[in-house]
Amino acid sequence: TIDLQTPKACSSSMPRITLELLRKRAEHNEGDVLTLEELSLHQQDIERIELLDSACRDLKILYLQNNLISKIENINRLKCLEYLNLALNNIELIENLQGCESLRKLDLTVNFVGDLTSVLSLQHNRNLREIYLIGNPCAEFEHYREYVIAVLPQLSTLDGTAITKSERIIALQNLDRNTSSIEAQVAEYSVERAKARKEAAQVPEVEAADLDDDEENTKYWQEETDYTPEARLQAHKRMAAQRDRKNKPASEKKEDKPRNFFRDGKPLNMNEGGWEFELTGHDDADPNITLDLACYRYLDTSQIELDVQPSYVRVHIKKKYFQLALPEEVNPDAGKAERSTTTGHLVVTMPKAKPVVKALRKPAEKLGKKEKEQPAAASTIEKLEVNENATSKVDYGNIVPEAKTESGSAPRKLLTARTHTAAAPRENDATFVDDDDVPPLL
Numbered sequence: 001t002i003d004l005q006t007p008k009a010c011s012s013s014m015p016r017i018t019l020e021l022l023r024k025r026a027e028h029n030e031g032d033v034l035t036l037e038e039l040s041l042h043q044q045d046i047e048r049i050e051l052l053d054s055a056c057r058d059l060k061i062l063y064l065q066n067n068l069i070s071k072i073e074n075i076n077r078l079k080c081l082e083y084l085n086l087a088l089n090n091i092e093l094i095e096n097l098q099g100c101e102s103l104r105k106l107d108l109t110v111n112f113v114g115d116l117t118s119v120l121s122l123q124h125n126r127n128l129r130e131i132y133l134i135g136n137p138c139a140e141f142e143h144y145r146e147y148v149i150a151v152l153p154q155l156s157t158l159d160g161t162a163i164t165k166s167e168r169i170i171a172l173q174n175l176d177r178n179t180s181s182i183e184a185q186v187a188e189y190s191v192e193r194a195k196a197r198k199e200a201a202q203v204p205e206v207e208a209a210d211l212d213d214d215e216e217n218t219k220y221w222q223e224e225t226d227y228t229p230e231a232r233l234q235a236h237k238r239m240a241a242q243r244d245r246k247n248k249p250a251s252e253k254k255e256d257k258p259r260n261f262f263r264d265g266k267p268l269n270m271n272e273g274g275w276e277f278e279l280t281g282h283d284d285a286d287p288n289i290t291l292d293l294a295c296y297r298y299l300d301t302s303q304i305e306l307d308v309q310p311s312y313v314r315v316h317i318k319k320k321y322f323q324l325a326l327p328e329e330v331n332p333d334a335g336k337a338e339r340s341t342t343t344g345h346l347v348v349t350m351p352k353a354k355p356v357v358k359a360l361r362k363p364a365e366k367l368g369k370k371e372k373e374q375p376a377a378a379s380t381i382e383k384l385e386v387n388e389n390a391t392s393k394v395d396y397g398n399i400v401p402e403a404k405t406e407s408g409s410a411p412r413k414l415l416t417a418r419t420h421t422a423a424a425p426r427e428n429d430a431t432f433v434d435d436d437d438v439p440p441l442l
Contacts, residue, residue, distance in 0.1 A: 014068075015045045022055055034058070042066050042085075045240065053077040064089070065107070068233060072096050086111070087132070090229035092193075094118040103128055110135035112229050114189045116182050119148055130157040141185045143178040146171040150178065193228075200230035217242075260314070260323060267312035272320040281352070282327055289330055289350045293322065297344035308332040308350060315346065329353040 023031045025039055038061040039052075046067040052059065053074045060080050065087040072091060075081065076099035084100070087109040094113060097103060103125050109132045116138035122128055133139050133148070139159075141147075149155065149163055150171040156163060171178075220238070225231045261267055271277075273295075281289035295304065295317055305316035310329045315322040330350035338347045 014047045017041065017046060017049065017051050019051065019055060022051070037061065037080075039063070045236070049074045060102075068236060070229060075100065083107075090232060092229065095121055097122060098124045100125060101127065105130040107132045108136065109133075112136065113138050114193060115186050116141055116144065116147065117186055120151055122152060126154055128152070128154055131155060132159055134159045137189060138186075141182060143174070143181055146174055147178045147182050150175040196226060196228050197230065200228060200234075203230075203234065260321070267309075267323060267325045269325055270321055270323045273317060273322060275322060277322070277324070279324065281350075287352055289326060289328070289352060291324065291346075291348040291350070293346040293348070295344060295346050299344060301339055304346065306337055306346075306348065308335055308348065310353065313348060313350070326350070 019033070021041075021044075022033045022036070022039070025041065026033050026036045029036050033055050035058055036056050037058055039056060039059055040063040042063045043066045046064070046069060049064065049069060049072070051074070052062070053076060057078065058080055059078050061083045062075070062078075062081060063085045065085045067089055069086065069089040069091060072086065072094070073096050075084070076096045079099070079101050081100045082102050083105045084097075084103060085107045087107045089111050091108060091111040092113060093115055094108070095118060097106070098121060104127050106122070106128065113133060113136040119131075119133075122131070131148075131152070138144060145158060146167075148158055149168055153168070260270070276294040278292040279289070280286070280292075291313055293315060295315070299317065303318060307314040307316075308330070309332060310326075312323060312325050314324075329352070331353050332350070335348065335350040337349075339345070340347065
């Protein structure tokens with residue numbers, strides 16, 4: 001019988017090899033998994049091999065490159081498997097391949113195989129002709145090539161280079177010497193590897209706030225680290241988390257708001273955009289507190305979010321916050337916000353909640369003793385008396401008063417206009433001579 005149930009040993013958060021995935025990859029075989037001969041599962045972020053030895057018994061070619069696989073497992077019963085590609089994974093040991101009787105080509109390029117003696121497990125694979133170990137730590141060992149050629153006599157090609165007869169003879173002659181040298185190098189590498197595992201366990205997990213921080217991301221990717229399976233796995237998880245946050249629908253995205261308050265509830269002062277500003281109204285005589293924020297000149301007003309509270313004012317512009325604690329409480333409902341059409345400045349006027357009203361004139365000086373004893377005559381207000389019987393007509397006769405007589409003053413009568421009477425003709429003088437050249441007088 002064939003058990004097609006998915007194992008429960010791996011974490012639910014990572015991609016897994018499931019029957020549904022296998023059927024999807026078997027579309028060229030009409031979705032038939034049992035008779036599938038070629039399967040491609042590369043670049044699937046798979047961390048563990050599972051289900052293949054029971055669901056795909058007839059596999060001949062298996063592509064598992066560029067994943068996060070750390071162990072070779074669950075393919076030992078694939079008797080027909082001829083080509084296995086496990087390049088670009090996190091494999092550290094060659095194992096569990098003794099049952100792959102038909103295996104001819106094994107690709108382990110760029111993994112983390114450090115125990116070169118683990119190639120001895122491939123001596124039972126009599127049909128193995130090609131193996132690729134380039135890019136692994138063991139490929140840097142001294143006498144690496146001679147040792148592999150000597151312990152795997154069935155090979156014809158190593159790392160893409162054909163093995164010559166003379167090369168094989170020399171490798172067999174130096175096998176004893178090379179074996180002791182390889183074992184010493186493996187022991188030294190094991191000590192370094194144990195130390196690297198201990199240091200990797202102390203590395204903190206990636207926080208969600210660091211994923212959106214451009215400066216933190218740049219620092220992370222430029223920092224030099226040891227090339228270990230743990231470092232590669234951490235880098236992959238960071239890239240996957242950033243990719244998921246970008247692909248997440250807008251409705252599911254939650255904006256990470258910055259910390260705006262101290263633990264005691266007091267508002268923080270922040271200026272993430274580096275805008276210039278001016279706050280006026282510190283004087284008690286001023287009934288308003290006014291904020292002049294020099295935001296972007298050509299910024300659309302719809303991109304500005306303003307929040308005025310009794311103790312602080314906050315402005316949100318293009319995912320950047322400006323927050324300022326006010327010197328005293330204001331009345332948010334009575335305030336107003338305006339935008340300059342020339343400079344683009346945002347001017348927020350906030351009336352104070354409890355304005356202080358003071359007299360504009362100076363207080364009166366203390367009076368002396370003599371001034372206290374005198375009556376305050378200046379405090380009496382004199383009013384103009386109006387005769388209610390007076391008419392609106394003006395009596396011009398009473399403008400100039402009459403001259404006083406012995407019997408008293410008498411009212412003066414209005415002078416009347418003088419009447420001019422024609423003068424009587426005068427008789428001519430005896431000496432008068434009438435001159436005809438002189439015109440007569442009218």
